[in-house]
Amino acid sequence: MRGSVGNSGKKKTAVGRLFRLFRPGRPDKPARVATAQIIVSKFKRFLDWFRQPPYRKVKISSAILVAALFLYLLYQAVALWRNMGDPRNRAFWQWATGDTAVRDQLVTVQRETCPGAPFFLPTDGFIGLLYNDPRGPYSARNPHQGIDIFSNSAPGVTPVYAAYDGYITREDGWRSALIQRIPDDPLQPGRAIWLYYTHMAGQAGNSFINAAFPPGTREKFVEQGTLLGYTGDYNGNSPRTIWVHLHFSIVLDDGHGRYLNELEFANTVDPSPYLGMNVNYACAEDTAVCTPGCVIRNP
Numbered sequence: 001m002r003g004s005v006g007n008s009g010k011k012k013t014a015v016g017r018l019f020r021l022f023r024p025g026r027p028d029k030p031a032r033v034a035t036a037q038i039i040v041s042k043f044k045r046f047l048d049w050f051r052q053p054p055y056r057k058v059k060i061s062s063a064i065l066v067a068a069l070f071l072y073l074l075y076q077a078v079a080l081w082r083n084m085g086d087p088r089n090r091a092f093w094q095w096a097t098g099d100t101a102v103r104d105q106l107v108t109v110q111r112e113t114c115p116g117a118p119f120f121l122p123t124d125g126f127i128g129l130l131y132n133d134p135r136g137p138y139s140a141r142n143p144h145q146g147i148d149i150f151s152n153s154a155p156g157v158t159p160v161y162a163a164y165d166g167y168i169t170r171e172d173g174w175r176s177a178l179i180q181r182i183p184d185d186p187l188q189p190g191r192a193i194w195l196y197y198t199h200m201a202g203q204a205g206n207s208f209i210n211a212a213f214p215p216g217t218r219e220k221f222v223e224q225g226t227l228l229g230y231t232g233d234y235n236g237n238s239p240r241t242i243w244v245h246l247h248f249s250i251v252l253d254d255g256h257g258r259y260l261n262e263l264e265f266a267n268t269v270d271p272s273p274y275l276g277m278n279v280n281y282a283c284a285e286d287t288a289v290c291t292p293g294c295v296i297r298n299p
């Protein structure tokens with residue numbers, strides 16, 4: 001009943017008791033009692049309330065839940081703070097939020113080979129995801145197998161060129177990808193390697209590949225600089241939308257003239273020495289320019 005407010009008539013629920021613990025102190029409390037003592041005593045009363053029935057189990061499980069949530073949020077906050085301290089992540093954020101002019105400053109154009117390097121960059125853009133990159137959607141266990149060069153354009157606009165002389169193959173079902181066999185690895189003569197170019201189609205699967213390479217193309221020779229197609233945002237049947245880009249990777253040969261599975265990191269090679277640019281996540285450079293070698297970044 002609403003009228004029965006006397007102590008004897010009060011319904012002593014666990015929540016009610018908790019609430020009363022933190023109500024303002026009574027006016028007759030001695031003024032000399034230090035605030036710290038009041039806090040300690042209230043905390044003790046809170047612990048007593050916590051340990052005692054009723055609802056002991058509910059109270060304990062709620063506390064565990066709150067602690068877990070707190071730890072999770074703390075972990076996320078620390079991860080975000082660390083991420084934003086990394087210039088590569090700041091550049092990624094700039095690309096994600098900036099307008100065309102801001103993005104333009106992040107674009108690398110390297111149509112000539114860097115000094116001493118055999119390949120050139122197959123398309124202009126922001127090299128946002130690097131080789132060996134553990135950032136999402138990749139991980140330290142399963143890092144990025146190539147480089148993602150993001151286009152400052154709509155799908156189907158930014159050209160993709162052959163990075164080196166070699167033989168183009170396009171498998172029957174490939175809407176967005178080409179693979180190019182280099183019979184003699186210019187940096188490790190005697191072995192064949194393959195250059196894999198993908199995401200050259202629109203979201204709906206409309207291909208942006210040069211009509212000279214229809215599905216079923218086998219071993220068609222092209223020179224370095226030949227137009228292969230245009231960058232796109234095709235991501236197969238995945239519901240995850242992606243930015244317009246070219247994924248470019250160097251894939252090992254099985255020793256019998258076939259390329260290995262390009263999705264396996266172990267089957268790929270660091271493109272840095274081939275491009276003459278530091279495009280390995282472990283390298284110390286923050287922007288991709290012609291550089292002599294990879295200085296390993298501190299972890």
Ligand SMILES: [Zn+2]
Pocket residue numbers: 129144146147148247248
């Ligand atoms: Zn990629």
